[in-house]
Amino acid sequence: xxxxxxxxxxxxxxxxxxxxxxxxxxxxxSVLTRGDYGGVEAPWTMESYTRxxxxxxxxxxxxxxxxxxxxxxxxxxxxxxxxxxxxRAGRRKNLWLQLVLLPFWTSFLVRTYAWLFILxxxxxxxxxxxxxxxxxxxxxxxxxxxxVLLGLVYSFLPFFVLPVYAALERLDGSLAEAAADLGARxxxxxxxxxxxxxxxxxxxxxxxxxxxxxGSYLTPDLLGGGKTVMVGNLIQNxxxxxxDWPFGSATSLVLMLVSALALLxxxxxxxxxxxx
Amino acid sequence: MEAVLELRAIAKEYTGHxxxxxxxxxxxxxxxxxxxxxSGCGKTTTLRMVxxxxxxxxxxxxxxxxxVTGLRPWQRDVSTVFQNYALFPHLTAxxxxxxxxxxxxxxxxxxxALRALELVQLSAKRDSLPAQLSGGExxxxxxxxxLVLEPQLLLLDEPLAALDPRLRKAMRAELKAMQRKTGITxxxxxxxxxxxLSMSDKMAVMNKGRIEQFGTPEEVYLRPSTxxxxxxxxxxxxxxxxxxxxxATRVAYTAPxxxxxxxxxxxxxxFLGNCIHVHARLAEGGQAICEVARDERQFTEGExxxxxxxxxxxxxxx
Numbered sequence: 320x321x322x323x324x325x326x327x328x329x330x331x332x333x334x335x336x337x338x339x340x341x342x343x344x345x346x347x348x349s350v351l352t353r354g355d356y357g358g359v360e361a362p363w364t365m366e367s368y369t370r371x372x373x374x375x376x377x378x379x380x381x382x383x384x385x386x387x388x389x390x391x392x393x394x395x396x397x398x399x400x401x402x403x404x405x406x407r408a409g410r411r412k413n414l415w416l417q418l419v420l421l422p423f424w425t426s427f428l429v430r431t432y433a434w435l436f437i438l439x440x441x442x443x444x445x446x447x448x449x450x451x452x453x454x455x456x457x458x459x460x461x462x463x464x465x466x467v468l469l470g471l472v473y474s475f476l477p478f479f480v481l482p483v484y485a486a487l488e489r490l491d492g493s494l495a496e497a498a499a500d501l502g503a504r505x506x507x508x509x510x511x512x513x514x515x516x517x518x519x520x521x522x523x524x525x526x527x528x529x530x531x532x533x534g535s536y537l538t539p540d541l542l543g544g545g546k547t548v549m550v551g552n553l554i555q556n557x558x559x560x561x562x563d564w565p566f567g568s569a570t571s572l573v574l575m576l577v578s579a580l581a582l583l584x585x586x587x588x589x590x591x592x593x594x595x
Numbered sequence: 596m597e598a599v600l601e602l603r604a605i606a607k608e609y610t611g612h613x614x615x616x617x618x619x620x621x622x623x624x625x626x627x628x629x630x631x632x633x634s635g636c637g638k639t640t641t642l643r644m645v646x647x648x649x650x651x652x653x654x655x656x657x658x659x660x661x662x663v664t665g666l667r668p669w670q671r672d673v674s675t676v677f678q679n680y681a682l683f684p685h686l687t688a689x690x691x692x693x694x695x696x697x698x699x700x701x702x703x704x705x706x707x708a709l710r711a712l713e714l715v716q717l718s719a720k721r722d723s724l725p726a727q728l729s730g731g732e733x734x735x736x737x738x739x740x741x742l743v744l745e746p747q748l749l750l751l752d753e754p755l756a757a758l759d760p761r762l763r764k765a766m767r768a769e770l771k772a773m774q775r776k777t778g779i780t781x782x783x784x785x786x787x788x789x790x791x792l793s794m795s796d797k798m799a800v801m802n803k804g805r806i807e808q809f810g811t812p813e814e815v816y817l818r819p820s821t822x823x824x825x826x827x828x829x830x831x832x833x834x835x836x837x838x839x840x841x842x843a844t845r846v847a848y849t850a851p852x853x854x855x856x857x858x859x860x861x862x863x864x865x866f867l868g869n870c871i872h873v874h875a876r877l878a879e880g881g882q883a884i885c886e887v888a889r890d891e892r893q894f895t896e897g898e899x900x901x902x903x904x905x906x907x908x909x910x911x912x913x
Binding site: 491493494496497498499500501502503504507511512515516 | 646647648667668669673674675677679681682683684685694695698699740741744
């Protein structure tokens with residue numbers, strides 16, 4: 320037993336207790352039969368997995384992937400310019416960073432609820448528009464895909480901005496100057512120098528947004544009004560109302576698999592590979 | 596001769612301080628020029644204004660007879676070799692050199708880039724990333740990347756500063772040869788007087804945002820127009836109001852007849868390889884350095900000596 324082994328011990332115990340053991344439990348549950356009042360019973364069965372092939376569930380899974388992809392793209396489109404702006408803000412840099420992090424000062428739940436007050440029929444947006452006589456009847460801003468997307472992008476934007484900011488901040492300013500000097504206009508410099516060099520940050524940002532979006536539960540539940548079911552809601556449902564723990568466990572494992580696949584794909588993309 | 600670059604009374608003001616103050620300069624096509632000065636003298640700011648990275652507060656910049664004041668870097672036919680080379684880390688040596696050609700949609704970008712690589716003797720490194728190149732190789736890629744565009748004027752911002760001293764000296768000759776071979780006008784910024792003296796056709800010495808003297812290395816070294824220029828270009832002994840370079844200062848045990856001389860005591864002897872520097876404390880106060888041949892055995896520590904010089908070697912300033 321050398322020192323190295325002892326130093327790694329806490330990490331190993333932690334991984335075993337809080338990652339492998341729960342994962343094992345979920346794995347075991349997924350191949351057992353549901354109990355009448357929740358829980359699991361014998362015998363072993365693959366039924367939960369075969370049920371997942373049902374088009375209804377595949378549609379939910381597909382819809383989750385689609386929403387997560389859309390959120391990631393929107394976060395990238397909004398987050399990259401913001402990160403670039405902050406990286407070049409000079410002495411104001413820290414102020415802008417603090418503002419990006421400001422939402423984390425309150426709970427995620429409270430912030431999502433706040434959107435309810437902004438978007439609902441008698442909420443801020445509709446009231447103001449009605450007072451200004453822009454609209455007569457309230458706009459349906461809440462309980463649809465748009466609201467869920469808005470909530471997801473709002474919640475996860477900082478997770479995109481921070482790694483991209485870190486990548487851009489490390490970039491040597493003279494590289495952009497060199498590109499301009501060699502005849503590149505700003506857009507060309509962005510495409511040929513800044514984007515390729517911040518690719519690892521962008522890939523990290525995409526992963527940090529895509530994976531939590533894929534498994535998100537609270538945002539679609541509150542802002543989608545139960546109509547916009549994503550896989551997170553499906554899982555939650557199985558463990559509470561439906562009391563079908565094996566099916567919930569199977570769905571969880573499939574979600575993990577999809578996330579892992581997405582992670583693998585992003586890590587293998589040419590943009591990131593070039594930098595590794 | 597046609598002027599490739601003309602600076603007309605350019606100035607750059609930052610809040611509360613003038614980095615560049617009323618600088619005028621005329622560079623003729625095909626020459627090797629140096630801007631020499633201590634750090635903070637405004638030489639880099641001047642270079643950045645020529646490159647288009649900074650805009651002058653006042654004054655005018657003409658390139659090939661046309662004003663470029665206010666134009667952005669990509670609109671100017673000048674190119675810069677940056678102090679840290681600023682090579683694109685994600686592109687190979689060849690791709691770095693092709694960068695500007697592709698921006699100009701040059702049809703024969705690949706051939707031109709390959710020829711440029713050959714010019715700097717790096718054909719073998721065409722597919723290496725900057726991280727795999729040595730300091731000297733990076734420097735050559737940066738040079739090739741700019742030269743391949745055949746700019747009217749090449750700006751070099753202390754390009755040798757990051758190299759080790761031996762390589763630095765070798766690169767001086769190489770840079771000068773490169774300039775002669777390509778015929779492109781070079782404007783080289785440095786704080787190293789030896790570099791400026793050895794490479795320039797003409798050099799400008801800057802201090803506190805102003806050009807103190809512009810001339811050939813011989814003129815500037817032998818007939819400096821200000822005390823600052825004299826002191827910056829090399830060691831100088833002050834005998835009252837007269838300044839004399841160490842190599843023009845003689846040392847003897849007796850006062851020579853008909854020549855200006857001062858009494859002093861030898862404090863130390865420094866063997867420099869090619870010569871010996873005798874440091875003497877003057878009787879009237881102050882110190883003087885005298886360069887003697889390396890086989891000189893006399894004038895050891897503590898001896899009383901006379902320092903003398905020829906009046907023609909005196910440098911005098913108002």
